[in-house]
Amino acid sequence: METSLLRESMYELIRRTSTVLPQDILQALQGAYRSEDEGGIARETLGIILESASLSNETRLPLCQDTGALLAFVQARPDSTVFLIEDAIHDAIRSLTHEGILRQNCVDPSTEKNTGDNIGPSVPQVHFEPHDGPTRVSVMLKGGGSENMSTQYSLPLQSLQAGRDLEGVRRCILDAVYQAQGQGCAPGILGVCIGGDRASGYLLAKRQLFRTLDDTNPSPVLASLERTVHTTANQLSIGPMGLGGKTTVLGVKIGIAGRHPACYYVTVSYSCWATRRYTAELSGKGDICRWL
Amino acid sequence: MAVKHILSPLEPSVIATLNAGDMVSLTGRIATGRDRVHTYLASGGKPPVDLTGLVIYHCGPVVIKENDRWKIIAAGPTTSMREEPYEAQIIAGLHPGAIMGKGGMGEDTSKACATYGCVYLQVTGGAAQYLAQRITRVEGVYLAEFGQPEAMWILNVENLPALVTMDSKGRSLHSLIREESFKQLQAAYAHPFMKEGHD
Structure with missing residues (x-):
């Protein structure tokens, strides 16, 4: 070379x-803008986001x-x-x-x-x-703001009544979204790793964020979990920047890694709308x- | 939504009229301050400028020097909650007019806003170009030893849109949304995940 x-x-x-927001994320934000109530804070916020993304694209500035x-x-x-x-x-x-x-x-x-x-x-x-x-x-x-909202759970976890199964996983991911509120610049994109160790879990969760939003998980059960968590997270009413609304996450991408029999980690890499x-x-x- | 035009430094009489949920358009002089500035001020460090009535903006801008003049390249807000351990003390001691950032702040800041007359303004996270366009001038930089993003930048802004999310009467939109989302979370937990076609 x-x-x-x-x-x-x-x-x-x-x-x-x-400087250039990926096309799949831009489209998801445009869809979210149309779905939020006219005159409401959520739509106003998404409008500012779209205008700013368009400016950075034109000027090629961050x-x-x-x-x-x-x-x-x-x-x-x-x-x-x-x-x-x-x-x-x-x-x-x-x-x-x-x-x-x-x-x-x-x-x-x-x-x-x-x-x-x-x-x-x-x-x-x-x-x-x-x-x-x-x-x-x-x-x-x-x-760094969204990185701070990323987190790792070790199952079973009594405080969430989360057992070592996919329902336990679902509870953890939704808890991460609830804990983040608007602090990770919602609407966020969630990269998740089920399994692995404490180190690989974070890296593989982050790696999931490279999947485009329209990518369907090849595993039917994980695809179903992704859809469920996505829909449910948007019912939490946290909304863009945590000011209320219908759009709390733009996508949920879940990967797996083999786990030690003693360990069951759920790692959530929270990424902002500006992924x-x-x-x-x-x-x-x-x-x-x-x-x- | 009607927009209230406000000037920084803010007069106490203006602060008193601002309510959680108000859209404002901010013009005037503001000071950035994030992690290093907050620990410095909270540990008794002398503020490099008089912060009375000023807006403290939780922001680590990207700034470059062009022809011997500072130029703001990008300037969106950072997560305010990290400053929660320090903000109440800074409000009590230095009397800023508003704290501006993203994500809201906690109980201690809310109480300090009510006691000393201050508000929290939320601006849109990640909207770095939109917000940078509303910065008309860099007046100067202090505490540069904290590094470029963490220094205190004195900026002039014009018609910068923000939302009052915590007011001087103890109201916080952030805590209302947190409570509502907690209810929704509990409702979601009531319907466990079923593997389609399996259970």
Whole structure:
């Protein structure tokens, strides 16, 4: 791969992620706007959201001032190209931070100093996955407000009367939506992982957020759980930004991981309406040949 | 919905007329302050500007320097609840006119609003471009050592739309919605999930 092309590609991928709301989410917000009562706070709020998203698309400036901490998944053949990709991601992050397309979002907790360029210990998070096929890079910029609303439950949980079954799972996810209220910038999108361990649960839950809103779960029982939780969450009347209304979540995406017999975790990655994620496929030279 | 035009710094007589549920359009001078500014002020740090009557905006903007002038790139609200442990003390000691952010605040802030005459204004989270367009000028920056998003930015805003969600009479739309959603949650728990075609 050519270093300069790869740099341009990573710059374009991250810039697009920060500034252009994915089409499926835009459509869901437009649908939500039409479904809320005319003259009400929910519709007013969604109107401001749509206007702001349209502005950021035109100006190519950040959709939200909280441009998150970058998470990337790189699917590539396991050769030395992966080092080039990681370098290109770091370079793009530095440039985009300098230009104000990414906010300075990395603080060293031992010194309380902001590193100023979004590069720091274990930041950004770049995960490599060996893959036999075209190179794909997925990027997510998830804000801290919604990250704070993400949570993990260990079943059984008496306080929710949640047992170790899918009804217990349903109770946990709805509780997470209730606890978040408007603080995670509702209407949210929920990435969920049932099973796994305490670490893998969070990563796999977040990974579910890459699924587009119209994607149907291949497992019939999980597809049914996704539909049920989606409908029920919207009956909680929390509404856009927690000011009441019919739209509390835009989507629920549930994945599973094998669990240890002693452990039953339900991990909910709460993402805001401004869920920013894109996947680009790269040519052998390193330029973007397709958006996925 | 009728919109009330308000000026920052806010006069106590204006604060008294604002009710939870009122739409307002805000013009004037405001100060950003988020996590670091709140811990600093609550631990006795001297405010770099007089905050009396001012709007404290929970916001970590994206700002760049262009031709030696600060330029706001994006400036939506951050989650206010993180400042709940500090806000009541700041309201009591420094008498801001309003706290502005997203997601609302808790009981302690609500009580301080009622005791000292302050309101909470909610603006739309994530609407960073829409809100940045209503910022007309960057007056200056203080406490820059806290980092760019966490510094105190003194901004001028014009016709910035917000909703009064907590007023100086102790009313909070956030607690009303929380109570209502709790009822709905309990109702939802009464109908357990059935695996379609299995049970």
